[in-house]
Amino acid sequence: MKKIEAFIRHEAFEPIRMELMGLGFPSLSISEVKGSGRQKGITERYRGAELTNWLRPKVKLECVVASHDVQTVVDAILKHARTGQIGDGKVFVMPVEEAYRIRTGESGEETLQAHPEVAAQATA
């Protein structure tokens, strides 16, 4: 099992979510982060004083999938998150040793996501 962590633009999330759901990966989490990278800093002003903010709001997407699904998910992300301009973000893949579905207590890969056909209906 692998965890895919992607730092993306806000507007990239929804297309990614839709595609992933269609592909049978409905299960994921996102959170608001602030990131710095190659993107420019913004100089803000307040009552005369200046402050340069090097951080830009980004969305962090976390999705744990079976190892053999990693490429599918990464590709979906790269496809939609890309504008070709600085600030598009990064995708990281990390190992996961165990996973549990709390509701049932089951563990293992099959707990991670729904089955494709199921998801297919879902988006119908």
Added chain:
Amino acid sequence: MKKIEAFIRHEAFEPIRMELMGLGFPSLSISEVKGSGRQKGITERYRGAELTNWLRPKVKLECVVASHDVQTVVDAILKHARTGQIGDGKVFVMPVEEAYRIRTGESGEETLQAHPEVAAQATA
């Protein structure tokens, strides 16, 4: 050392925190995330236009512990986070290679958590 990441319901956190502290695991972090999974989407309406929100607010719990403590912590989470209904969430276990306590600069397993008996008092 392992990192335990759990995506749970808000109301599940407090019982988990209390049990973990009792067990000698006072150290953890949480953050607000929005998740999608098998749970239903909510259709919201704004001035006529509809939008289906597939994301539900969840709490992400992060706790790094010594490898031999993983099961204890996971069990505590499963025990309290479970309502048996869709939306209960997931628990993931991931490898951690090194840990440092900033205050002292020490590294290694013993920096991770307080000792059981200590914690015991704490909750007294």
Added chain:
Amino acid sequence: MKKIEAFIRHEAFEPIRMELMGLGFPSLSISEVKGSGRQKGITERYRGAELTNWLRPKVKLECVVASHDVQTVVDAILKHARTGQIGDGKVFVMPVEEAYRIRTGESGEETLQAHPEVAAQATA
């Protein structure tokens, strides 16, 4: 490649960010978390009822770097995040198997950070 996750005080972030940028590590992400550890709980009161809040606001810093850069970054964090008092936080190092720069689609270590000299100018 490794991912460095640090839970630090708010006021520690800016000095760390500046030093890392100077060292050629401009790329990182932060998020707001709430943490519990050895730090004391605060008892809050609301219309007579009491509630003890065991959680303190912290900043979670995430930075993925090439394996040979880990120590440099960890040291920078330890240096600035340390006040010597309880609540300073922790730093964790975790394995990363793959990384992609979304903008270009390239993968591998070189996508992670800017080159030192480049960054050097940046801070000039």
Added chain:
Amino acid sequence: MRRIGTALLGVALASAVLPAAAHADTLDAAGNGVLPDSVAINSIWVMVAALLVIFMQAGFAFLEIGFSRAKNAGTVVAKILTNFSIAGLMYWACGFAFAFGVGDLMGTDGFFLRAYGDPLEAFPVMGLSDATIETKWMFQFSFCAVSLAIVWGTTLERIKFGVYVIYAVVFAGLIYPIASHWVFGGGWLQNNLGMQDFAGSTAVHLIGATGALAVLLQLGARRGKYGSDGSPRAIPGHSMPFFGLGVLILWLGWFGFNPGSTLGALDGRFPEVALVTMLAAGAGVLASIATARWKTGTIDIGMAGNGAIGALVAITAPSGYVEPWTAPIIGAIAGVIVPLGVYAIDKKIDDPVGALTAHGLCGVWGTLACGIFTSPRLAEYNAFGDPGLIYTGSFGQLGTQALGVVTVFAFVFTLSYLTFFAIKKTYGLRVTADEEEAGLDISEHGMYGYPEQFIPAPELIGYSPAPGNVPPRETPRGATTKEVPVA
């Protein structure tokens, strides 16, 4: 045209479409230049006062919003608008007639503010002022709306929206008019017993708080308010600034509430009433802060505000009957009652904003205070009841006040309890556990009150820009930039 009317508002309206007797009277008088200046002078002040009281709707809204969690903030807005609207139409249709027409038990003239002949005779208790009848309606309606707003303070974060609508119709059309008629509409408590309630500690605030109790007992506490062991939990509201805005607006509104109850300006009484009101409120804040500090060790922001409200409620009845020097005393006692009352009540029932204490207990205290402090000159001037205990040494007036309080409470509680009981059995009072957890905004209104807090970039949901039309990215004008060249 009669048809349009009926079609739209039903038979009841029929009476409304007769020639506009009264309105026309004023107009004719004005036309013939025989409308005395005094009408305009008194009407201006009472109208100003009415508008200040109307503004209190915003005060109640923000007091409640501040004490609610973010997921329940929006519904308060819809609630206040709906209730204010229903109150207006019902009070016009029949409320005003019941409340101020002639009769010991209830008035019977002036439905739709029509066909009542001479206003000074039709609504005798307000005869001392020649302000126009529409002015008096605006002022009295604003009181009804305040009383109704008070009812809902105990019901935050779990009540079904429809309950607001149903009860509002009954309350503004029947319960409030009759009960207030008894106390200051010329009814039996006032005329026959000489009960004193200048601006409505009982007639407005206690009535509202009684309704609030009646619904709370059948509604139950919010999820999570009481632990498995029954101990109360704090459920902090989401915004003290909004709470503060509410309190400050209410305080301002009270300068219309009490001084406006002179129903005119020409007797020069209203500024003194304003002074009395200010002194009581100030003492209330300080006493409440001190009491809370003594009990809990902190300077409780909420109690400071509740203390102001409680003291203002308490001084409402006496404001036109007592000397200024008694005001700080009356207010300070209310300020002590507030925290103690809130702490005590919170142990058993869930009153998120402290309405039962601030409007209920303090309303009772204020009404009784007349029996203690009413001054001879003012009892005589207002021509209701006798001076208070400290002047007469007699408990007579105090007894009358107590009787009035009990009667009004019993009457309003019974009718309200029955109304809510009927609602509970039919439509239901409370949302489901899931809806309560999700919050009323999303579950009752289909959208959060603070969408961005719950939906990531909501405007982008289901939105995928056509590859072509991604616009060129430039640098924000307001921003100077430092380039970090790509490695």
Added chain:
Amino acid sequence: MRRIGTALLGVALASAVLPAAAHADTLDAAGNGVLPDSVAINSIWVMVAALLVIFMQAGFAFLEIGFSRAKNAGTVVAKILTNFSIAGLMYWACGFAFAFGVGDLMGTDGFFLRAYGDPLEAFPVMGLSDATIETKWMFQFSFCAVSLAIVWGTTLERIKFGVYVIYAVVFAGLIYPIASHWVFGGGWLQNNLGMQDFAGSTAVHLIGATGALAVLLQLGARRGKYGSDGSPRAIPGHSMPFFGLGVLILWLGWFGFNPGSTLGALDGRFPEVALVTMLAAGAGVLASIATARWKTGTIDIGMAGNGAIGALVAITAPSGYVEPWTAPIIGAIAGVIVPLGVYAIDKKIDDPVGALTAHGLCGVWGTLACGIFTSPRLAEYNAFGDPGLIYTGSFGQLGTQALGVVTVFAFVFTLSYLTFFAIKKTYGLRVTADEEEAGLDISEHGMYGYPEQFIPAPELIGYSPAPGNVPPRETPRGATTKEVPVA
């Protein structure tokens, strides 16, 4: 000293520094004790009304803030302050003179409120009231500022700040004064055709909405408002409580807007106008909620508020011409128009706050309503036009109203469209895509409206405490603590 003046305000001001004829008149009269009480009485009421209308600026600000995303909240504050200021100076310099001076097409006297001789002759249409001219200026200026505020409702979250400034000068100095002159300033529509618009459904609200349409057509929708398939997306505002605050303040302000349009108190008319206003607004809220519920199945908070606004706009023109019983009818119809209008318009053009519907469509409906419901006694009293359809059976007045609406719309739309066209070609109307995405607060004003939401611990950016001066850490006083000893 003339030099100071010119240096600072330009030649135009020259006229302003002549001896203060009119102001002095009032003063002399007062000095010689020959200033009749009626002047003070009428002036007090009209001034109170003017201040209530001025407060509506806050209402518009928070209605817009609530309906904006958090990243565009601050700019509204700067906008409202700037526009209100420009409106004041321009309306003083020439707006008032154009609007209320003598003339079928436009007035020509009273620039800088100077040298107009006898105010009652100089501004005849307001002659029925002897309130001081400065009072009347304050009241009429507050109307101009409201009309201007309405214009911007359609432009949120993407317009360049400078556009506000440029258009405000033209609007408050020329467009509004001339158009409003025709309708209620003594111009041809009013005097020659007998158009009825008591407080400005057309003269204030439709004019504003027309400007709003003119700019929207050239500005375009917000990014993300319409998907690649052209279907509309919801872009929820960030705060329903702020929206509610705006609505409640506007509602309050309307009790100055309509009843103040009597321009005096001595005829005893203003309280009746207030009653009419209240009844219409109440019906509007309920009708709007019902309609939205029927269409979308939820109790729409925004529609409840828009319904109130729409009904208040609709009752504005008839408020001084109709009997109270018609008010709920007029308001309810507006309440139905609001959701239907918003849904329909939203399909094609992006009007974030629903200004086109609430102020435009409802403004038209309200103006036409006079043609239907104006009562004989009030047509006669106001001395403009004839009673409405239901009394006369004739469509004459309705036709006049319709003609007035069309004329005003055509005139204002043409001038506004040209003005915005010129701005677009020169300065530009719209920020860049990046600026829009970043939000107007940061891109136009260099700082977020809610900095903490976007900057982590902003005060610490670039801040590294000298190792020495890190202060000792103690325990917050307010907090008792439980020690967890270090392992």
Added chain:
Amino acid sequence: MRRIGTALLGVALASAVLPAAAHADTLDAAGNGVLPDSVAINSIWVMVAALLVIFMQAGFAFLEIGFSRAKNAGTVVAKILTNFSIAGLMYWACGFAFAFGVGDLMGTDGFFLRAYGDPLEAFPVMGLSDATIETKWMFQFSFCAVSLAIVWGTTLERIKFGVYVIYAVVFAGLIYPIASHWVFGGGWLQNNLGMQDFAGSTAVHLIGATGALAVLLQLGARRGKYGSDGSPRAIPGHSMPFFGLGVLILWLGWFGFNPGSTLGALDGRFPEVALVTMLAAGAGVLASIATARWKTGTIDIGMAGNGAIGALVAITAPSGYVEPWTAPIIGAIAGVIVPLGVYAIDKKIDDPVGALTAHGLCGVWGTLACGIFTSPRLAEYNAFGDPGLIYTGSFGQLGTQALGVVTVFAFVFTLSYLTFFAIKKTYGLRVTADEEEAGLDISEHGMYGYPEQFIPAPELIGYSPAPGNVPPRETPRGATTKEVPVA
């Protein structure tokens, strides 16, 4: 009963419980129908003005809240309520007597508003108006409360709550009354030197700002305000919308502040004062935006608001003395002063809201402006001092104004500095570093102003539902759902 009084308010109150001479007078007059209409007319306007000024408390509260960080938002609410209350009680006990009684240095009659005999003789400087004494008290008290509110602008986010309480007693009971007595209470600066300050640029705003300076010098800057190198850092407030709300409320309140200072309506002066106030404020906003734009390149939202405040402060003294055409000049100059003053002061001392500039520098400018622009007719009418420089060519009045400013500053600064010095040595002025970092809400009040922002699901802390009573989960009514079956 005397015992009750004393027990509660101390011996000082004794005087308060004598028969209510003055109040009774009004009442008798009214009873015998010999109370002239003029009393009611003047009282209505002045009361309306007083309430507008009282509302300014909300304005100051939200201006400060907006400029504070979220962790310090709640304490402002508790502060404003406490200070307003103390001001009311102290000004009743002795403030009013000191300020408006007879005497060059200070008044000595009318403690507790009692036993002063004929109000027109007891408080001669207000003799020109026959508004009731309670009306005048309400108005003058509202000024005192404003002046006190101004003091705290410099102390946000680090001062100990108790300091508010202690200083408020001294300020409202002694410092403000005496200083304001000199300037517009009939004291030596006004009566003997002929200083002109119509509504208090010096007597209210400069006094407040002087107290603000005295405390700031001993309190020091917020942590993080100045870097190790001493360079100032931006510490942005958390809400521009709240700031905007504050500014708009203050602006509205100023239409009571200045026009109400006529203390009556019958001379027809108040509308002109309102006009003058509006013109100055408008010019101030535009000048301030322009200056900030020129200096920093952005349209600074905060400066737009501060510009309005600064201009309103500046026009306060001249508003009753100058011709309308001078208002935009006076306001514009204040608008230029504001940003320059803020930037300059920010380099050295930490004034989060810019009170020193807006109320201090602009208060000085406004006072001096009288010496330049006061018109002959108004100098004569108000009967204090001479016309200004541009009319007389003489620097005499300007000198008087300057002398007044210096005297008042020196007096207030000395007393305030000593008071704060004493507090610092005993109780302490400032919270600990940890408390400051945690925020005043949690450390001083034991609860955050926005709890949800700091506590995750606070109502659930320590809450574990008994396994049994987990309620059934249904689907929110407001929500239609799309099932994703379990794999």
